[in-house]
Amino acid sequence: MTLTIRAITKKFGDRIVLDHFDLKVGDGECVALLGPSGCGKSTVLRLIAGLDQPDSGIIYIDDNDMTDVPAETRRIGMVFQSYALFPHLNVRENLELGLRLRGKKSRERNSRVNAILEVLQLSQQAHQRPSQLSGGQRQRVALARALLRDPLVYLLDEPMSNLDAQLREELRPELKRLMLGGIHPVVYVTHDQQEAMALADRIAVMCCGRIEQVGTPRELYHYPATTFVAQFIGRPQMNMIKLQQGWTLGIRPEDLRLGSVGLPCQVVSSEWHGASQLLLINCExxxxxxxxxxxxxxxxxxxxxxxxxAEHHFDNQTGQRLN
Incomplete structure (x- = not known):
């Protein structure tokens, strides 16, 4: 099962949101769309899901052109940032609803819902409404609903952004076990690079409706193709020194050395983070x-x-990598 997006362009009025966007996601592969707000990440998901239509370009699932196929027949499993659970239905009813609408018989509905409740450790909450659940439990219900759709493709739109840091860390392994590493393509939208690097096989770094670079987390960190990628991947972001020779020198903060040799400098501030510390230093x-x-x-x-x-060299004008 593969997902292919070919030369997709999308405009809202005069604003180009996606500009000849290309992406391929292979069998069982998770590709994260990573970038700042407004770069077009969620628009890509809406086009794949059929919630919006592109102005030009084609979307394939395997060899089937899905560009004009109605959203309800595309077999897309989508998990939203906002959970989108029905507040007047309990957990079991939320999960059964989609199966009922697809004509599944009562025995099959019960069997499948019971199985997914057990897998996601929600059996004891089956008769509770969303308002009675924690944020992590509500997100698991949303994941369960997507799993029950038997989708061809999974789409996840910032599914953990409403959770606190501890819950996100707890849910990552669960998410990876349930939805990632199977036979279905997964497109995962996030602005959190740590999340993308932890979950994705490859990351597509986006800026202004285009992909700046696609690669594994390791490739993006060690060989960023542009200054944008270099400063977006890695925390704290890469130091950039603009030189008169027409190129930019990039040095990651963890690759600097402080000692008795090198350029004279002055430490202007420090943040202690336990195992590490972040210093701001002034030099020439x-x-x-x-x-x-x-x-x-x-x-x-x-x-x-x-x-x-440790040096990364970029062209001052284009921002493209030189070495």
């Missing part, structure tokens, strides 16, 4: 971010340096 190239061990002591007159192997 301006202000740089530096990540080091939380136990590292700072010399009275420190110097900053880095190895040549």
């Amino acid at each position: 190239h301006g202000q740089l971010r530096f990540v080091c061990s939380g136990e590292q002591s700072i010399e009275p007159e420190p110097r900053v340096s880095w190895s040549e192997a």
Whole structure:
């Protein structure tokens, strides 16, 4: 099962939201769409789901052109940011509704709902309404509903953005076990790079309706194709030094060294994060971010340096990678 998006363009009025957008998601592959708000991530999902129509381009599931197929017959399993549960129905009723609308008999509905409730550890909440559930439980109900659709493709639109950090960490392995690594393509929309790098096989970094780069998390981190990707992937973001030779030098904060050799510098602030600390330092190239061990002591007159192997070079005008 594959999902192919070919040369999709979408406009809202005079504004181009997607500009000749291309993407292919393979069998059992999870591709995360990662980028800032307004870059077109959710629009891609709506077009795949059939909730919007492209102005041009084609969407295939396997070899079938789905561009003009109605949303209700596309067999898409979609999980939204807002859960979209019916507040007057309990958990079991929320899960049974889609099966009932698709004409499934009572015995099959009960069997399948019971199985998914057990897998997601929601059996004890089966008769509770959404308002009686925690955020993590509501999100699991939304996941269960998508799983019950027998979809050809899974679409997840920031499904954990409403959860606190601890709940997100708890749900990631569960999400990966249930929806990722199977036979279906998965498109996962997020603005959280940590989430994308933890869950996705590949990441498509988007900016202004276009894909800047597609690659594995490791490829994007070590070999960013543009200055945008270089600064979007990695926290804290990569230091950029604009040089007169016509190119930009990028150094990741964790690749800097502070000691007795290198450029004279001054530490202007520090944040202790336990195992690490983030320092802001001033030198002749301006202000740089530096990540080091939380136990590292700072010399009275420190110097900053880095190895040549840690350098990333980009064209000043185009932002494209040079090395």
